[in-house]
Amino acid sequence: MARARASGTQDGGRREAILAAALQCFGETGIEAAAIGDIGARSGASVGSIYHHFGSKEGIARALFVEGLRRNMELLAARLAAVRGAEVGVRTLVLALIDWIGAHPDWARFIYMVSSSRFAAEADAALRELSRDYGALIESYFGPYFASGALRALPRECFAPLVIGPVHDYARRWLNGQAPTPLAGHAALFADAAWEAVRARP
Numbered sequence: 472m473a474r475a476r477a478s479g480t481q482d483g484g485r486r487e488a489i490l491a492a493a494l495q496c497f498g499e500t501g502i503e504a505a506a507i508g509d510i511g512a513r514s515g516a517s518v519g520s521i522y523h524h525f526g527s528k529e530g531i532a533r534a535l536f537v538e539g540l541r542r543n544m545e546l547l548a549a550r551l552a553a554v555r556g557a558e559v560g561v562r563t564l565v566l567a568l569i570d571w572i573g574a575h576p577d578w579a580r581f582i583y584m585v586s587s588s589r590f591a592a593e594a595d596a597a598l599r600e601l602s603r604d605y606g607a608l609i610e611s612y613f614g615p616y617f618a619s620g621a622l623r624a625l626p627r628e629c630f631a632p633l634v635i636g637p638v639h640d641y642a643r644r645w646l647n648g649q650a651p652t653p654l655a656g657h658a659a660l661f662a663d664a665a666w667e668a669v670r671a672r673p
Contacts, residue, residue: 485514485516485520485524486524488514488515488516489510489514489516489520489521489524489525489531490531490534490535490538491514492509492510492511492512492513492514492516493505493510493514493528493531493532493535494535494577494578494581495513495577496509496510496513497532497535497581498577498580498581502528502529502532502585505528507521507528510528510531532585533597535578535581536581536582536585536586537597537598537601539575539578539579539581539582540582540598540601541601542571542575543567543568543571544601544604544605544608546567546570546571547563547564547567547568547608548608550563550566550567551563551564551567551608551612556616557613557616557621557622557670558666558670560612560613560616561634561662561665561666561669561670562662562665562666564631564634564635564665565634565635565638565658565661565662565665566658566662568635568638568639569638569642569654569655569658569661570655572638572642572646572654573653573654573655576646579642579646580646580647583639583642583643583646609630609631610627613630620671621670621671622669622670622671623669623670623671623672625669630669633665633668633669634665634668634669635665637661637664637665638654638661641654641657641661642654
């Protein structure tokens with residue numbers, strides 16, 4: 472049993488190393504031009520190990536895309552679990568996204584680049600599952616505040632775009648060098664705007 476756990480831990484560490492190396496390679500050359508051999512050299516993994524974990528270079532790109540979104544959601548879930556209230560929840564939603572992007576700018580840049588590409592489309596099943604989990608997280612936290620009238624009545628599908636859409640827009644600009652101030656420098660402004668967009672009016 473101990474040997475099995477050690478093997479699982481080793482496989483997990485190898486997978487993490489491959490993803491980290493791939494992120495560097497994709498950021499430098501793009502997905503199409505990146506070479507499996509370069510990813511292996513940076514991660515310390517053999518080509519055979521890379522194919523074992525991901526199947527192909529495209530498989531790495533899809534896994535990197537989905538894993539980044541999942542970790543972003545996990546950070547949000549942990550933070551929402553520690554707070555109560557409509558306003559603090561909305562602000563937490565905004566700040567968790569800003570903090571994740573600030574801590575992982577290369578990963579965020581990759582996600583924005585891939586989100587409109589075929590690699591995102593090919594990760595469809597995993598994305599549908601992730602989208603369901605995200606929707607359930609948002610509904611479980613904010614549903615009671617919609618019901619109580621603390622949040623304005625609006626279509627549920629509009630809630631997240633109103634709250635974090637501006638953050639995504641600015642993040643793309645900042646990551647591409649088109650906005651001089653780091654995203655975190657405007658965190659309070661984005662949090663204020665998000666709350667104003669969805670709070671109930673007297």
